[in-house]
Amino acid sequence: MRELVKRVAEELVSSDHAVALTGAGISTESGIPDFRGPRGLWKKYDPRLFTYSNFVRDPGGFWRLWLEVRREAFLADATPNPGHAALAKLEQMGILKCIITQNVDGLHQKAGSQNVIEFHGNLRYAKCLSCGTRVSIEAAEEAALRGELPPRCGCGGVLKPDAVFFEEQIPQEALRAALEHALVCDLMLVVGTSAVVYPAALLPRVAKERSTGFLWMMGVVSKPRDKPAKVVEVNLEPTPLTDSVADYTILGRAGEMLPKIVEEVERIVGSRRGS
Ligand SMILES: [Zn+2]
Structure with a gap:
């Protein structure tokens, strides 16, 4: 595991456009039940x-x-956990360019993240x-x-x-912006989501396959990078991405694993500065 965390940290440091995609799994540690889950x-x-x-x-x-x-x-009393804080830190360091989230709890912003694309709106x-x-x-x-x-x-x-209520459309601007990031990112961190529900399901695949397919219909204009993005998954259990899309899969709680990754990132950045 330590070795895996180290390799992911190195990938992050050498990336120049890393983005994160987050789902319910990062907020359950803040006491917010997954709407679809057993306590949902x-x-x-x-x-x-x-x-x-x-x-x-x-x-x-x-x-x-x-x-x-x-x-x-939940809502009123929920506070960000170390997973949210770790992603905010990566943004401050200039490594993470944006967070695309399926969550409606506003906890990324509460943790200090600035560039957050909300697919499903914000219940605050x-x-x-x-x-x-x-x-x-x-x-x-x-x-x-x-x-x-x-x-x-x-x-x-x-x-x-x-x-966003059932039957309501995903805000088109959020969807377009997320797809643009997926096309140009060179690393996508997928946290706490099995990414089986549209449109989240699309993003790691767009990052990996650079398939522009129908994207022009959505007003997505960025030219994809030639090289596929690295996809890093942090989740409690394996997902459909694990075998087909992910380059690295770190199994564990986001609130525990993300701080470990960031700690390693800081160590690498610090030692490069020192040398
Ligand atoms: Zn009005």
């Missing part, structure tokens, strides 16, 4: 309640339900369906608690938690 929200609540059409049909009813759900879903905010203004989720929740159902924007529009 979808075991207790019917996912159909969280469709866009259900929200629009009865936004007041949705917010009443939300006040109950938010307690189970609510957004006006009419004018697009964002307010903090707490402000919307307080209004709902006062009986304002649904809570509304200053313009009169209905506020909706700013995560």
Whole structure:
């Protein structure tokens, strides 16, 4: 394992455009249950309640339900763990160029990461369906608690938690930006995700195969690098990427393994400076 961590650290140091793709696995250590997992929200609540059409049909009813759900879903008290901190550190060092995340908890930003692409929105905010203004989720929740159902924007529009609901499209700008990074990165760190769900599933493969295929349809214009990117996976268990796509697979908790990798990166960078 030590040897593996060392090799990955060397790959990171010699990369010039490393990106990270993160999923639920990095946030479970902050006490946020994987929505799809055994303790997840979808075991207790019917996912159909969280469709866009259900929200629009009865936004007041949705917010009443939300006040109950938010307690189970974590959010308010969750804090970043050493895995989030390690990725923020890699960005500060100029090694990691961006984080592409499937999570809606905002913990990467809370840990200090600046360049974060959110595929599924961010549950720390609510957004006006009419004018697009964002307010903090707490402000919307307080209004709902006062009986304002649904809570509304200053313009009169209905506020909706700013995560992508079922039936809703992935924000196109986020998708385009993520694909651009996948085409030009030379290292992709895949953390806490089995990358089986679209569009996350696409990214390590685009990085590896440089397949531009249909990407032009999405407005992706970057010219891919000639060489395939190195794909490094950090996950509790093997995934479909392990045999086919990943160059390195580190099995373990993100909160334990990422700090080890960063420690090694710092050692290498320090010794090069010294020599
Ligand atoms: Zn508005």
